[in-house]
Amino acid sequence: MNLLEGPPAVVAAGVEVFSAALRAQGAEVTDVDWRPPAFGDAGDLAALALDPRRAAANRTAVERVLAAGSRLVDVRPARETLGLTDRTLLHSGPPLTWEAASGPMRGALIGACLFEGWASTVEDAEALLASGGVTLDPCHHHSAVGPMAGVTSPSMWTWCLEDPVNGGRAYCNLNEGLGKVLRMGAFGEEVLTRLAWMRDVLGPLLARAVRSMAEPLDVKAVLAQMLQMGDEGHNRNRAGSLMALRELSPALVALDAPSDDVAAALRFIGGNEHFFLNLGMPTAKLAMNAARDVPGSTLVTVLSRNGTEFGVQTAGTGDRWFTGPAQTPVGLFLGDYGPEDANPDIGDSAIMETYGVGGFAMAAAPAIVRFVGGTVPDALATTERMYQLTLAENPAMAIPVLGFRGAPTGIDVLAVARTGWLPQINTGMAGRVAGTGQVGAGLVQPPRECFEQALAALAEEARAATAA
Amino acid sequence: MSARHVSLRSGVYADSVRLMQVSRDVGAREGVTAVLVAMATPLNVELAAGMGLAPEGSASPEQLLVGVAATDDDALAAAVAAVDTALAQRERSRATADAQPARTVGTALRDLEASPALAVVSVPGPYAALEAADAVAAGRSVLVFSDGVPVEQEVALKRAARQAGVLVMGPDCGTAIVSGVALGFANVVRRGPVGVVAASGTGAQQVSCLLDAAGVGVSHVLGVGGRDLSAAVGGLATLDALAALDGDPATERVLVVSKPPAPSVAEAVARTAASLATPVRSAVLGPETPDLTAVVEALLTDLGVAVPEWPARPGGRAAPQGAVLTGLYSGGTLADEAMLLAAPVLGDVRSNTPLRPELDLVIDPSAPDLSARGHVVVDFGDDALTVGRAHPMIDPTLRLEAIARVAASDQPAVLLLDVVLGHGADPDPAAALAPALRAAGLPAVVALVGTEADPQGWSRQADALAAAGAAVFASNAQATRHALDLLGAAR
Known part of the structure; x- marks a missing residue:
């Protein structure tokens, strides 16, 4: 001693x-x-704190997260990668019914039905969805993630990423750009036209280009570099998108493809500063998948929203969802949209925060904090707070302004209860009304209920394990 | 009558977040009906058109589009000026954030590189195990002052600590001195060869102060918590503390201070003590065992140190006929010691922490009435009397009220009190107690546990209490015997 x-x-x-x-x-x-814990029964908190498995379980879980890699190995239609049968649509967040779906989620589902040709009018699509004629399932149930509505249909192309360390694959659809897009709930002619072009031109080109690359793209390395360049990987993906363009361009150009199509693809990628988000998200998903199913671990493996509810999963409780009402983000609005136009929080993109970037790496992207009228010190303070919620610092995701300290990684449910601080998420905002599209961007936190339920369930499991 | 301004500016760039912020701020001005300040991308130009703010001619994404609509020309001019001001403004900025204070022991220890280091936890009992578990997980020892920690949590903590090679002192541990650093309630005593393992805080304070008065110092005082020697806890921390002191080169003798342990635990402690290279002496308070002062005297003899006259200010008032003993204690072990010494002389002594269950005395904390109860000794530090208030070593209110009530009753009494000095305790206990004793006018005997080096100063406090008519002793056993003598003389 x-x-x-x-x-x-x-x-x-x-x-x-x-x-x-x-x-x-x-x-x-x-x-x-x-200060006293913000929530949680004192006996539950102690049961977790004193669970003899916890320290080792959390170490195992977070080490897997940190070790995980991410390689871009293929691009294929969701029908193939996700085994989507006809009349099945994936969506973001925890499980959802058509009845409970919010405006933008409904808009995206309607758009997907039109895109797939399952309905020819908006009314038909609504009737089809209302009648239960389309199976709805969360992306997360398929090792997939999707930003905002996250609606993924069989004909949409998906990025296929592989973790060379822990094994396993994760998937995400292709980013459509900004403004009126399906993921924001828009389903007008321009949206469907763009989706058709992505299906017929962009997807096949990307698939051939990716397969032709001598070395698969190390997406985790791109994410790490972004943090050195002012991105946080959720609301700001400018540098990452340009790097993705840089990496993909030679392969695209070298394809024996019509130059008009290649030019259109390059223009599309270069013009979309969130293009990389759909590569960053499955990278984070791969890492969080690696931490799944570690008994006794209080690490959060999923933060996700479907526009109605916020859902949380933990390493110690498997596939169980802990849900609460999705909050409405606070932030800045496009044009003359205002807070009353914003839909509650939506999207699987909070997987970035689950992985320790996005809102957690706010210090790397001071520009983001101005979404709520904050300052650079606010950005630093947010990241500093998140260190107190997390189990580790990710040396691969270094934050320059903090002396290259690793991003705060691995949210601990017990730490959330004890500090009273909720995870900070950077997010886009979709219009409340179906068909509107994006209305702004801002900051949001999960509802506390998710963590209250997760804590109680983890404590129950800890007691059962101790008794056994 | 509405007015609008639409312009395209070249050579101005700001990122979209900054521009949305400007739009929002200017849009909030009175008389402004619509604002769009944005880089003139096709998307933004389209948005502007939708707002009736389309620019004339062709726009390029490198240009800044400023569109404002207002109710009149004045509001418009003011709004456009506000856009210019906002665009010119530099954000207030500092290079670094203020460090966020740690919310948990775990976070604080994570940032601490110093070694050795330990944690002191005095948060409410239901949450103490959370903070203590952080320390154990970080490979640090911890002193848990909090009481009200469930015993199964104590066992789990101490088992984990044993595995981690650290010590959990407590829960309900009030005293420790580690390499000269006093934690919780502890006195300023000299460093020396005696290591103390204490299941009793005030007991440890008594023996370390007497050793100090005899010129002998302590290496460490390791508290283990009042429940450690119970059958449920099994002496986990006592055994670990004994082993730690045995391995400590500064410790030549070990003294274990406790109430009588559970028999199975006593055996384990005795076995471990016998196996150590360092001689161990026990001060176990019980009807058949020597008092704390006697054990210290025996230890001094072991060390070849002459037993001194223990500091005292004898004297004080004589006891009236028919007086009873009224012990008003802040330290549980000192109260026990007083009862153990008084019972053979006086017979039954009732107490809220009685020697035998049938002598139990229920004290109402809101009105501590002790009249017509015969001989009593009250432990004001007992958990039941500290709910919602500070320990009597910090907050004397309840005990001062009791003194006034005893004085006001018809029952003549000899007051026997302890006053514990040192770190953490009342900075000047005599300031309130001396006037109360003077006003009570009763014969009073004080066991003053402390040293000259304590912040309060033993002599300074002793003189003030003696001036108020009290007899003062550094030894609680001597103080108790003095009170018994007064009662004996009065019978």
Whole structure:
């Protein structure tokens, strides 16, 4: 025991009189800014804190997250990659019914039905969806993720990413760009025209280009570089998108394809500053998949929203969803849209925060904090706070302004309860009304209920394991 | 009558976030009906057109589009000027954020590179295990001052600590001194060869202060918590502390201070003690065992140190006929010691922490009435009397009220009190106690546990209490015997 080897430095939590007495003796004292846990039954919290499996389980889980890699190995239609049968649509967030779906989710589902030719009019599509004629399933149930509505239909092309370390694949559809797009709930003619072009031209070109690359693109490396270039990988993907363009361009140009098509593809990629988001998300998904199913671990493996509910999964509770009402983001609006036009939080893109970037790496992208009228110090403070919610720092995702400290990675449900701080998510905002499209972007947090439920379930599991 | 301004500016660039912020701020001005300040991308030009703010001629994405609509010309001019100002404004910025204070022991320890280091936890009992578990997980020892921690949590913590090779002192551990650093309630005592393992905080304070008065110092005082020697906990921390002191080169003798342990635990402790290279002496309070002062005296003899006259200010008032013993204690172990010494002389002594269950005395904390109860000894530090208030070593209110009530009753009494000095304790206990004793006018005997080096100063406090008519002793056993003498003389 090294306790007796010399005068100890002291960390003090609780009554001030003891810290004062220690300081009076000239001892080195660090005061904890302690306050009662924000939620959770005291017995549940203690059961988790004292679960003898927890420390090792969390170490195992977070080490898998940190070790995970991400290689772009293929581009294929969702029909093939996700085994989507006809009349099945994937969506973002926890499970959802048509009845409970919000405006933008309905808009995207309608658009997908029109795109797939399952309905010829909006009314037909609504009737089809309302009658249960289309199977709805979360992307997360298929090792897939999708930004905003996340609606993925059989004919849409998907990025196929592979984790060379832990094995496994993750998938995401192709990013359509900004403004009136399906993922934001728009389904007009321009949306369907673009989706058809992506299906008929862009997807096949990307598939051939990716397959022709001598070395598969190391997407994790691109994500790491983005953080050095002012992106946080969720709301700001400018550098990452340009790097993706740089990596893909030679292969696209070298294809024996009509130059008009290649030019259109390059123009499309170059003109879409969120193009990389759909590569970053499955990269994060691969890492979080690696941490799934570690008994005793309180690490969060999924943060996701479907526009109605926010859903959380943890490493210690498998596929179980813990849900609460999705909150409405606070931020800035396009044109003359305002807060009343915004739909509640939507999208699988919070997988970025789950992985420790996005809102957690706010310090790397100070521009983002101005979405809520904040300052650069606010961005730094947000990231500093997130370090207190997380189990590790990801050395691969270094934040320059913090002296290249690794991004705060691996949200601990117990830490969320104890600090009272909720994970900070950067997000786009879809219009509340189906067909509107994007209305702004901003910041949002999960509802506390998700973590309350997760904590109770983890504690129950810990007690059962201790008793066994 | 509405007015509008639409312009395209070249050579101006700002990122879209900044521009959305400007749009929002200017849009909030009075008289402004629509604003779009954005780079003139096709998407934004289309948005502008939808708002009736389409620019004339062709626009390129490198240009800045400024479109404002207002209710009148004045509002418009002001709004356009506001756009210019906002675009010119530099954001206030600092290079670094203020460090966020740690919300948990785990976070604080993560940022701490110093070694050795330990945690002191005094948060409410239901949450203490959370913070203590952080320390154990980080490979650091921890002192848990909090009480009200469920015993199964204590066992789990101490098992984990044993595995991690660290020590959990507590829960309900009030005193420790580690390499000269006093944690919780502890006195300023000299460094020396005696290591103390204490299941009793005030007991440890008593023995370390007496050793100090005899010129002998302590290496470390390791508290283990009042429940450690129970059958449920099994002496986990006591055994670990004994082993730690045995391995400590500064420790030549070990003294274990406790109430009587559970028999199975006593055996385990005795076995471990016998196996150590360092001689171990026990001060176990019980009807058949020597008092704390006697054990310290025996230890001094072991060390070849002469037993001194223990500091005292004898004297004080005589006891009236028919007086009873009224012990008003802040330290549980000192209260026990007083009862153990008084019972053979006085017979039954009732208490809220009685020697035998049938002597139980229920004290109403809102009105601590002790009249007509015979001989009583109250432990004001007992958990039931500290709910929602500070420990009596910090907050004397309840005990001062009791003194006033005893004085006001018809029952003559001899007051026996402890006053514990040192770090963490009341900075000047005599300031409130001396006037209360003077006003009570009762014979009073004080066990003053402390040292000259304590912040309060033993002599300074002793003189103030003696001036108020109290007899003062550094030894609780001597103080108790003095009170018994007063009662004996009065019978």
